[in-house]
Amino acid sequence: MPRPTTAKDPGDRLESLFAESIKPSTVPASAPSQAPTSIKPYQNAETLKKMLADDSRHAVDCWQFFLEHFGPDAWRKGSIDRKSSPSYLYIRDGSYSGRALLKRIIRAKDDDPFSTTLPAFTEVTTVYAQLGILHGPDWADMMFSLIERILKYRESPSKDDKLEDMLISDLVGSWNVVFRQLGKNQHPVEGPPFDWSHVPPISSKNAIQAYRKRGIQGCFALLTPSFSFHHIKDIPVIAVATFTLLTQGHISEKKVVQEAATLVSSLGQVISVLSTESRPTAETRELAAETVEEFVKTAWSETKELAARMDVPPATKTPSSTPSHMSTRMSSTFIHRRLQDAFVRRDGHEVDRLWGDMLKLPVKQESTTDPEFQTSKNPQRGFLSVGICNYFILTYMALRQPSRAIDVWNYMVKSGLVPNLATWDSMMTGCKTSRDAKALENVWAKILALRVQPDVVCWTTRISGLIECNQFDKAMRALDEMGRLWLAAARSKHGNLKVEELQHVDDVEGAIKPTTSTINAAISGLLKKHKVDAAHRILAWAGKFAIRPDIITYNTLLRSVIRNGQTQEAMALLQQMQDDGLEADVATFTTILDETFRYFDENTPEEQKEIIATIFSEMESAGVKANLHTYGKIIYHLLEREPTDLTAVNAVVERMARQGLQPSPYISTMLVEYYFSRQPPDLDAVRVLIERSRMEPASVDNIFWDRVIEGYSRVGDTTSAVRILGKVNSGSSRISWTTLQKLLSSLVQNEEWDVARTLVRNAKIDSGGPLPEHVHGKKDQHRFWRLVAELELLDA
Template identity: 30%
Template sequence: MFATRTICSRCRSKVLAKPLAKSTAAAQRLTTSSSTTTDTNSPVPASKFREAIVQAAGEPVENADSILSRKRQRGTQRQNTKNRALHLFESTVNAAQQSESGTNIDAGQLYRLGSDINAALENKDGLSLLQVVAQCFAIVHDDILPVLRQPGGERLPKVTYAKATQAMRKLLEVKKSAWESPDLPRTADICNAIGELGMKSPGRLDPYITLLQHLLRVPDHDADPSTSSDAFDLRLLEDLVACWQDLSSSRHIYRARGLGVRRTGLRNHGQANHATSSCRAEFPLLASLDMSKLVVVLASTYIVLSDPRALQTARDEHVQNLLADLEFLVKPFDCATLQPFFSDYPDLWQYVSVRATWSSMQFSPSAKPPTAARPTSSLKHNAPNTTGTHRRISYAAWHKRLGSRFKANDVSGLNNAWEQLTNTADDPQRQEKLRNCPELFDFILHQCCSKQGPEGNALQQLAGRVLDYMEDIKLPPTIRTYTSMMEGWKIAKKLQPIEKLWAQVVKSGMQLDEHIWSSRIAAYGSLGRPDDGLRSLDEMNQEWEQACKNGSPSLAVQPGIASVNAAISGLLRVDRLDAVHRVLAWASERQIEPDIWTYNRLLSHMLKKGHMEEADRILTSMKTSGVAPDGATFTIILETALAEMGTQTPDSQRRTVAKVFAEMSACGIEPNQETYAKMLHVLVRAGNVARVPIEAVLAHLRGSGLQPSPEICTILFEYYFSRRPRDWDAIRALIADRRSRTRVLTDRVFWETVMRHLNSAGDNAGALEIFYDMDDWGIWPALPVLEPILRSLTDRGDWDAARQFVQTVMRQERSPAADQGGRYWKHAFWAIAKDYGLMEEGST
């Protein structure tokens, strides 16, 4: 048991520092010149900080000899650790061996995966064809593709590749005949798998085109698809959106792997000699394989998403963002130039031909990218990112839109989005609205500074434009703005611009806070200059002491455990335990007490590196210092143990989990609902190998007299639902258990999750059953959960069920419904109900 003891803060830090270094010599006192800060707090114009941004690219971070030396040292330590039995807490928890340079690829494992696919295809167990292909895809998606994404895993053995491609072809055949089956993967997942495997026949565009044909099918064979008014299937439309998003992001993957060609900017369509130039520039590999299929996919997707029926079944925010990207690729074509590409797809051309009514667009090199076309619809939904003098800028919508482009390193898309964000043509009040949203500029600057390589250099120019624009609209950068930029450069491993920006900020006399100090200190540690990190801590302390002497402590920041933790976090990223020891000694001299975060961070690092003895000493020092471990401490232990659970037998996995709980009990920690939830959250990320450990954790939970909380049930449901094939027995058992307890535990989030997933899997009856049960219990789901269910009912023409569904929602006494002109009644759910006449006469 952890007994609470009285211990001074200096001794506590020394006790913690002891296991981190073999030497017990006290850390030397580092001296540094103090930095003076003026009393003024007026911000300096953003243009004065441009130099730090312009010089941000291409900075070497660390000496190569020191890197190789540390790698050799770590390699020796890992080898010694591997050759002995590693046990934690009296040999109770197996530890993972993780290499910093990445996981070694086991060729034997790849051959075994090929054999697994072959065994599944032989189907000696007599499974249905649908189950066979689902099992094969699970092997490809969960086991083979992760190996391909690892360094050195770009190629598969020929046997494994042949079996994987054979399984994918069989999956495509089954998918065509069982398109509605919820047990088969989405088309987007199939396209992604084909692309990553490098299949050429069929290629990644073939399932995409089949999806378009299926989406545009007309139930009445005598009807004309060009004039059909049948609503699109919501699930197929969402699949189409996912297909285009995956295809759009793939262009950056191709260039990263050296498969791309020199890219023509999106502003240079006017210089192209042919309409296909932009397609070749954006998708060089796909264009070289089959230009016709690529044009068919781009043009058909653009026109489908421009269809008013798409706006009735998809969120405007998604559609508008996708259309903005597609327009530049499609608009250089006109109807006459498109027709030859559709010669093999007359059904798609019948739909596209009557809608490709635009004239071929030629953009001048100096012109700004035009704003994306805004398709109109009979339903007037307010998109969060649409402009208008009476609407506010939606931070969430723009954050999501820009974030997806930053994630894909889409420089041209980011420049296009920036032009639209700052465009005042349609919104004269745009500058005023942006002035009231400074956090959006902080986000953009952080992302621009966090990029490396050619994209990083281009985004530094965008960062300069952002700072200039902030100055134009009289929005001065704050200390948070500069902290965001420093955090970005830390991610990009660029120390020089951090130092220059820091010097500019100090010179300006701005009031510093603990966050910017911590960011600077952590950067020095993680980028290979721990001595400078300690000098920064000393500088921070000296400024605090000087401010206290002057009677103005509010003008400085007192060093605390947050700054010490920042230094430790940066040093642990580069495995500098010697420097961590010096930081802890520095904290000890100033009576700064380590907290539970400090211990957990050190413990996590030791376990991941395989330093079992040091990890044990850290826990001993926690006991000596009177700091009791929390649930996060043992979550770290369990996560480390999971790294080897994949190679353990089910009995060994159960014993591992049992030993973790036994150690928690020995330490005086009684697991609660939050502890179990954290453990399950860690376990479910491991996939199918965690099935037995999950059962062991749940058995321990019930054995302790507790029942799964709503959060735990939600985690379990999403885990069971994500497995392929889905574990329907476990899903039904979980739903039955929660249904018997819901009158006492009103877990609305769980039931909303169940409804959403059942509807997406095509089980509308199951989703409706849950809805009416919730109505009986007095639990009312949110309208965004109910909207897709109503769309599914109207799409299949089940008008009686749809009318009863709407009437039930109207009878529920929801508090927002009292405001007859409020946002509640403007939701798309009510727009659909009105369009189909599902509301009573005289209703709002």
Template identity: 30%
Template structure:
């Protein structure tokens, strides 16, 4: 067997191969050697329970083992020379060596040779894995692969015969590290799933409740952080990809709980954990004289009663992990229909536990929130605050649909149609939503009656595209299925007029609204004021703001009762933002002074709006005065404030020495953290964008930001990867090797969250760098199977193939382009195909890609004929 001391001179991958080979030879020699007894005193050996919380007496203390020199015999049972494990020995390795030494010196007992030698080999395996993990460049994934292939199968064959101390050490060396590192791998899947980690921990009886629950909580938090609304994504494809990854994480979370709950011991009382007792039973129990009120039992105690193999004090984190999972699975904004059936057993168990215990309180889990500060707001969400102007007027925030998949699909289609301002897509979405029949049947009418917000969304879309007749048709259809127009319906029409820059339409809608007698709210007044400014009607917007105050003052008059709404800061913010957009900054202070007289105080959104133009001008004195004013009235900066300030702080940061650059970035991140601002991936992306503008001069702070992200266990987004790759391509000459290393090291081909835009940019960059082969490889991997690609990218790929005279490959690209090509559109990715309307079809064939392909004879006869017809 190869000496452990010689491993250092071999590369890491080869070391694991050598270990596999040595393992096989050792087991072969064990099976052919003469019988030798290995007697283990199970009463005096260490027996760890509850993940190391309970131990029995050992013949000597770990300290004495560490102090006593322990060496492996010069001969193994098979007669192969072995040397001691090199380097500084830890007490755990010394303990293992001592066990091997004691077992090899025991007198023989008939029939015990094979199992005893196998136990020794397992001890050595653990020592090998531990030694390997200390080597520079060692990866946990490779260590786990070695364990899964060569160690675990032998352990489960004779699990009872494996000393518990061996299992415990393996848990410390490998499994605990997997639980610690897995949160950084949720999106990559280089490490085993949380479900698999749980299975192995339980099989080896090394599951430590707190450590395991920390991993589960990390997974719950990771899932919570995934955006679940379409408006959070730039395209439908990106949204679907993100949701597919999220569903996979939910399946893994439920799998982990399925394995953990297999250990469950049902309580002996009449109540069961999976079914809540009837109400009358609860009353009869609680009414008994001297009975302890049922609500005194905490969720942790109820949870512990089902898992008596663990000490109740060690179950605080598992209890919170279970409760957080329960809240996630029952949250209408975060639940996933793909896991509904799979989640039933867990949800039934938790409902039974919660029913038998008093309602969980935040203070019950206060010690956990220091490590997971984001989770309380997910598990115990506060009431939604008043919408700020930018939220109220954001169509995505008003029109959310979280119902059945078909309705969600229509919702996504309509959102994309609005972004592209594509009337034909809106019509198609409406047909799919309403159905082909002019009058839906009773079943469909009942379904449509539950979709009031979808009708409002269609009304906004048609109003925005200046199709009032179709908007009215939607309104009438809504009433036919029994839905009455609400203030949100009118709001959608105002938003549509504002987006269409239709000031006259906005006034008409407002007049009809006030005549309707409907009770108005702050959102509708804000929408009106914002819309007037958006249409360039600044004076009318200010008059509307003043009118709001006057109407409120006359609210006792019956004719104003319905439209009177108390003025707040939201419409003032809309006016301030509108004035700044129209470059009327001189009127801003007048509006703020007027608002102050009305008793309307500014909020953080007001200051962020004022701060943005100051940063753009670089007016540091005004910026300092504004921040001082914020502090004086106790308004704390938020993420938007810091985002604005970043533009000023990082401008021309490349002029500073590297150490000072890093200090500036660290100071910004520290200030955000101390202010309680959540530094999300959008903020990191903004920082990196500003730094990468400086080119290689800001390399040091870029690395510092990346380190900050990775220390938090977060994964870079597709947008950040795109920025990094484009930074490498922008070098002179382009650094294609750095891009290749980025893709390979981060395993981006396996990352489902990487979107189409990233891969298109990589194709363009490689082609410009003269690496056509790599560009073609991405095309074959990502796009040839059917993913859409823009003709601009196809043109960049076809041009070097034509120049190189590679006709066969060029023709293959042209043939694939006919199936997956889409027209470029810088305004939002509008794509088209010949199947669309006539104008879109002609635009499709007029792209320079087809001209290049036709010019060099790369089209088939049928394709060439279509090209000629479209360009006649």
């Protein structure tokens, strides 16, 4: 319908909507006064909404109800289909849609990670994917929560392998669903989880091409092809965290991880494309996401290095005129393909067979340290080179077979081939992975015997490897050896200068300068082993060498002391950090707050208030000033626990006011969502918040008003929802189509058909009506008009 040129201002129309709704109906008596016959699914959706709003109802009950009425079995039985299924149930950020159900499940699993009744995230992911309603941000929320639980469980003093297997299997299974491209269909599709048989791995060529076309986001989009491109912002950091976990220690040896070699390999190929400076970060600003981001940040250098090693080196082309069967069979392209295939299938026997074939080739004596494949200029024969041996070692190390990698290394030395630094470091990494301290030191001894100068990466691997092998004193001696060798070489070249002065000189020949990264790796490893005293000894050692800690050092230490309840020590670290000229970052605040709130529920509201006041006071004395981000994080922590007493929250808000800070829109939105979530909803607090927004307009935004209207709609107060809608739309803001859809659903549930028709009529005047399906509208614009059509209100 063409848009009228004399239409009233949208604000005038919507402001009068409530007045129209209470007038006697002018609809002819013959007009339908009841809901359409397809209202049953909407009634079920409303029942689900009420269940989700009722805190006394367990998440398991909500999930079972959802499966019964909207799940894949319901589709297969024919009790529901795409046309009769309420579209608003699947709005991604709906308060009573599948999104709300996910939130309930996530919260429930946070409280009881090993519940046998709650659905695993693999099951939730599979069901949502089969229904075609799995969205990238929703899946990311589940993964952040799951990875955070895995990280916390790894640090627990008592572990159960079966429980850890449960978490890792859930992680791998959830990836399996999105990696296999289960997508939308007219009927739920079927597919068993953990099936990797028909999943082609992502090659380095695929990753590089995607990176060139669409950047980092496009590169990681290869891993989740069924997600919309603009919904995968958090996929990179989740992918890096997953790869780091699945390639660490005993986790990499689990059967479910080895069977997922295709996934691990593909993750590595994509990550290897990134530069060192391109570490992914989380877009979502929630605690679980920030915990995962900190984990990625701490392990980034090692993760990036491992991914680069797993990346297949480019093959050297064999001349097309080569007639020899042997040279074709042993071409680098052939080796590349066969080794990669063997790695994906975790087929160590195939790698052994390939290595056996390589042993039949003559050795090419060369001094090159080029890790690329080397082939002979003689087209009749192939040669065994340093590059090929290195690639076999890398493959064996990726397969966690250090003994076979040592066999290759031994053959290299026996044959006169000189290993390069990447070879040595790969060997030590393998010893570290297998926790074989004796083999690690033997490799180091061979490095020195052959007069190869190790670089800082090799030194770091040796030191951290000894720590991983529980050889703490040896690790300390190795670090001290590194420092003494460098100090002696530096003084030999520059004279008897002070250590502080020598720190500013470049590396000297014959020794490697100890760096902060080496110190950080050692401290992190020791604290994971609960060797606090040893970590402090290393810090003291670094001080003698004038090696200054960086922000990663302080964050690592803060996590340890706060976890142990050493508040004064934590504040001393913050003070020292300020003295060193380092500013606390998001990771610092995350560490402090996460550990402080770990056992917060054990305190009374008054005690919570005192604890928070102490944190603020100590931070200020250390020169760390709280900002809106800090306040928002604290309020988030407090509201996350769904308190019945807001003493602590009110104290934080009052402190903000004393500082002259207005609540940010994020804080206001959190508060209004909390007020509406109460049973019964705290509508008085909502009204106070709305009144305050008139005096502090900058404290709210369009998202806040969306949540207000959605909240009133959810509790059935459509009068207030319509009134707020008119006032907001009369200004510069506009309510989202998602919110309009929820309001319309609530009007229908209340059987307010006149108001619903007016809402649709005004929306049609404002926007021109439904868009053609091929036109990309605003978020949920098409969904709104589909709901209108389902409710037979399109001609209103």
